[in-house]
Amino acid sequence: MINLKYFFKGLGCVKSFDSPAIALGCCMVAIGALFKNIGFNLQESVFSTFLTYALPGSLVMAETMIIGGSLLNIFFAVWLVNSRLYPMTVSLMPLMMHKSQPKWKYYISCHFVAVSAWLIMKNNYKSIAKENRIDYWIGVGTATWSIAIIATFIGYITADYLNKDIMIGLAIINPVYFMCMMIGSMKTLQINSSIILGAVLGPAFYLISPEWCILFGGLIAGTIAFILGEENVK
Amino acid sequence: MSNSIFLAILVTSLATFSSRFFGVITSEKIKENSKIFRWFNCLAYSTLAALIARIVIFPSGALSEVDYFVRFIVIISSIFIFYLTKKNLVYPTIFSAIILSLINSL
Numbered sequence: 001m002i003n004l005k006y007f008f009k010g011l012g013c014v015k016s017f018d019s020p021a022i023a024l025g026c027c028m029v030a031i032g033a034l035f036k037n038i039g040f041n042l043q044e045s046v047f048s049t050f051l052t053y054a055l056p057g058s059l060v061m062a063e064t065m066i067i068g069g070s071l072l073n074i075f076f077a078v079w080l081v082n083s084r085l086y087p088m089t090v091s092l093m094p095l096m097m098h099k100s101q102p103k104w105k106y107y108i109s110c111h112f113v114a115v116s117a118w119l120i121m122k123n124n125y126k127s128i129a130k131e132n133r134i135d136y137w138i139g140v141g142t143a144t145w146s147i148a149i150i151a152t153f154i155g156y157i158t159a160d161y162l163n164k165d166i167m168i169g170l171a172i173i174n175p176v177y178f179m180c181m182m183i184g185s186m187k188t189l190q191i192n193s194s195i196i197l198g199a200v201l202g203p204a205f206y207l208i209s210p211e212w213c214i215l216f217g218g219l220i221a222g223t224i225a226f227i228l229g230e231e232n233v234k
Numbered sequence: 235m236s237n238s239i240f241l242a243i244l245v246t247s248l249a250t251f252s253s254r255f256f257g258v259i260t261s262e263k264i265k266e267n268s269k270i271f272r273w274f275n276c277l278a279y280s281t282l283a284a285l286i287a288r289i290v291i292f293p294s295g296a297l298s299e300v301d302y303f304v305r306f307i308v309i310i311s312s313i314f315i316f317y318l319t320k321k322n323l324v325y326p327t328i329f330s331a332i333i334l335s336l337i338n339s340l
Contacts, residue, residue, distance in 0.1 A: 018323040026331070034295070044239050051247035056285060061246040063294060071245050078249040084285060085250065087277035089257020094266040106261075110254040115282060164296070169335035171296040172308060175289045176330040179309070180316045180323050182283060190272065194279035202284025203291040213288060218281025226276040230269070 002105075003135040006128065010139020013120050014147065020116035023177030024144055025151040030170040031058050032155020033162050038062050042156050049152040053145055054114050055174065057082040080211050084218060089113045095125050096133040105134050112141025119181050120144075190229030197221035300338060308334050 014021040028049065035045035052058055057078045064074045089110055097106065117140050121133075128136045155162075162170075186192045202217035209216070264271050289297070290309055297305070311333070312326040319325045 020323075022324065023327055030296070040239060044243065048243045048246070051243060052250050054250050056289075057246055057250045059295065061242060065239075065242055071241055074242055075245045075249045078246045079252070081285070082250045083253050084278070084281035085253040086257045086260075087274045087281060089254050090260050090264060090274040091271065091278040093258055093261030094264045094271055097261065106258050107255070110258045111251065113254050113257065118278075164299070165335045165339045167296040168300055168338050169331040171293070172300075172305075172330045172334045173327055175286050176309065176312045177323060177327045178282070179286050179290070180312065180321075180326050182279070182286070183313065183316065184321050184323070185279075190276055191279050194276040195283040198280030198283030199287040201280075202287045205284075206288055206292050210292070214281055214284045217284040218277060221284065222273070222277035222280035225280060226273045229272070229276070 002138060003132055006132040006135040007139040007142075009128075010136040010141075011143045013124070013140050014143040020120060020144065020177065020181070021147050023173050024116045025147050026170050027055055027174035028148045028151030029155035029158070029162075030167060031055060031062075032152040032157075033159035033167065034059075034062055034155075035152070036156050036159040038066060040156075042153070045152055045156045046149060049149050053111065053148055054082050054085065077211065080215060083215055085113050087218075087222070088115075088118050092118060092121060092137075095121075096130070096137055098131040098134070100131050101134050105138065109134065109138050109141055112137070112145055114144065114148075115178055117141045117144040119178070119185065123185060188229065189232055190225055193225035193228050194222050197225055300334065304334070304337055308337075 013019060031049070032045055035048065040048070048058060048061075052061075060077045060081050061074055064077050069077070092113065093106060093110070117137075120140050121137055124136075125133055182195050186195055198218055198221040201221045202213055205213035205217040264274070290305060293300075293305075308330050312330045315326040315329050316322070
């Protein structure tokens, strides 16, 4: 089963002073409040974070519901914004795959792939032996996922006390935190150029297609960065 | 739980989980020191950067009510504080929230 030593080690990752728990918690509080404002009840709000656990996807769902979009609209809009989880999973799972570990761990724990847990794992995986990484990851994921669910709950019940200025303050926390975290992980030419090109091309493609900008911008930026890095190694 | 909200939540989670699930299936065939792994690594960082940049430059929801220039100043000064505090993540984050709330309530 799960090696508890590594599970708890992963779980403890969110305790540090500068852990993503703060950013994640704050933005999920905002999501909880948003859910209340669009007419979800408490169970629905918590259930939504429990099942989806991806902030931009939840935002898109809320926006599509507000404008009266169909279920198909919701599926398509969420899929487009959350398709980034595909390369994120592919760039993480091979680092954790070990023949001694059962496959179900990978299929279930992929639910935890979201920016906060992903960045923690990307920054720490080298300090854990490969065969134990999946148990460590399940710990990291359980911690961040639990924070997201609890914060949604808190956001829902405190929604009436959160005025517009506080909501705006909460909304900037997420992009600022993850932007700093990404700048902090800029260590190789490939990653540096991926981040810089992605940040330029993503918004640039927004002018052509708001829906497809992340997918197209990310794909082109990542591919150019990859080629740049490979050429440089040669 | 009303039916339409329940279905919307279900559809959202399916759309989200599918990307994660196919990611695991693809991962089974990829070695961590292969070229294709490095390509996916670039794609992961670039799509994340694209998403964060889009949220800041073309926000939806609460942030869209903040003036473009104010957002720009807050972001630049947060990056400055990030470097000033030797890459501490907490100070720029808290700074950005407080300063934005303050400017906006003026």
